[in-house]
Amino acid sequence: MDDLLFLSRALELAERGRGHVSPNPMVGCVIVHNQRIIGEGWHRQYGGPHAEVNAIRSVTDESLLPESTVYVTLEPCSHYGKTPPCADLLIAKKVKKVVVCNDDPNPLVAGKGLAKLRAAGIEVETGLLADQGRELNRRFFTFIERQRPYVMLKWAETADGFMAPPDFRPMPISGALSRQLVHKWRTEEDAILVGTNTARHDNPQLNVRLWNGRNPVRIVIDKSLQLPPSLHLFDGSQSTLVYSLVPPETETVGQTTYVQLDSETDFLPQLLADLYQKKIQSVIVEGGAVLLESFLNQGLWDEARVFKSPVVLEKGLAAPPIRGRLIDTNRVGDDWLMTYKPV
Incomplete structure (x- = not known):
């Protein structure tokens, strides 16, 4: 004892x-x-x-x-x-x-x-x-045994299962306490990943503002390298990785590094393999819905944290269906935080 x-x-x-x-x-x-x-x-x-x-x-x-x-x-x-x-x-x-x-x-x-x-x-x-x-x-x-980062999926959805309104305009789904908690999580993980649509429509900063701690490495998927350089992701304020299928004009611009992958079908496994080589031990995937569903469908996830808010939209961008084991439920302000692990 x-x-x-x-x-x-x-x-x-x-x-x-x-x-x-x-x-x-x-x-x-x-x-x-x-x-x-x-x-x-x-x-x-x-x-x-x-x-x-x-x-x-x-x-x-x-x-x-x-x-x-x-x-x-x-x-x-x-x-x-x-x-x-x-x-x-x-x-x-x-x-x-x-x-x-x-x-x-x-x-x-x-x-x-x-x-x-x-x-x-x-x-x-x-x-x-x-x-x-x-x-x-x-x-x-996970990093040692699977030779890839630990993948945490994170999203917020309304009471009726939507992640965004039909016009994709940025709209807070979760409450203030939930958003602050997400910033705490960012200080605890090595990197944070978003897809092309989230980068374009939400123009996120992907840094830590509502908590004290380090900024994660920012990662964005831009397969055709068509995202505008005016986005916050390219402001040079912190280390950023951009993954594409086309060759970049230059590999490095300030704190932004461009990495070309060569397979559409194995894009996510290749991306995770490159992060492993870069010694990035964990990554939060914050969206959007298509990217989250890709990780879920390919079984490339270790944990999912889903905020369920009391907001009702009636229509919009549907949250991805999750086939996992619910291991924890907690109240965060007016939201419910549900944590899942793969079955």
Whole structure:
């Protein structure tokens, strides 16, 4: 029971890294001596010290470490990356035991960290709160195992199932609290994607204005490169990717990068494969309806967040039908937020 308590605390700490550590996983670490926490840490920033390092640095009396248990949400790394291996650090500190939620699926680690610890005589226990650990790092696990970003679909629809009025004019469907929540989500994901029609009709900025945090990479599909340069997406204010089927005049203009793909039928898989190569771990797809339905029909999604508002339009652009498993329902102001996962 105590193991679960301390690992739960490590998971809480790991969550603090959300939006700051991608493409690394979120990791938390708790060090316990005689049932008392003597050190805590989490991975705070990509390229910065890992959770185990920060936890050990927080210990005031390192002489206690040889009789301490280290609780960490993910297998300690065993390779040199931007930082030295955490497994080596734990061995050097002669910790007594290490308890881990999940093995690291990264081929550079993949059990090697745990094997190192065991070879050094450190007791290792794995698999505790494994489901919670995997859910916390579902973006990371998807990125490593499927070699594509974690795809989150997001849209708002009226009570009668429409996303926009018949004339496609921009019209807020969801309420103010829901829109603010969406901006919070943008700070937590690597990129945000829209299709050609949404870019043209809504002229979105796709940045973070209603929350504090980083802007995501903006992505727009413009297969024929016909979108006008006057759109907000091309204002040069943040990193932007444009995917097309025709060759661009130039590959880069300021912070905008143009990428030509070569297959109409495999356009979305190719796009996701390119994002994987660019180390973009997660992407929010914000529309429009045709693009969202394409992701749904091709099974290229991992989560859908749908706002259902009390607004009634009676006619307009229909929201895409979703064939998924409803896993959560929450009230957000006057709206209902429904979260789905694939069946």
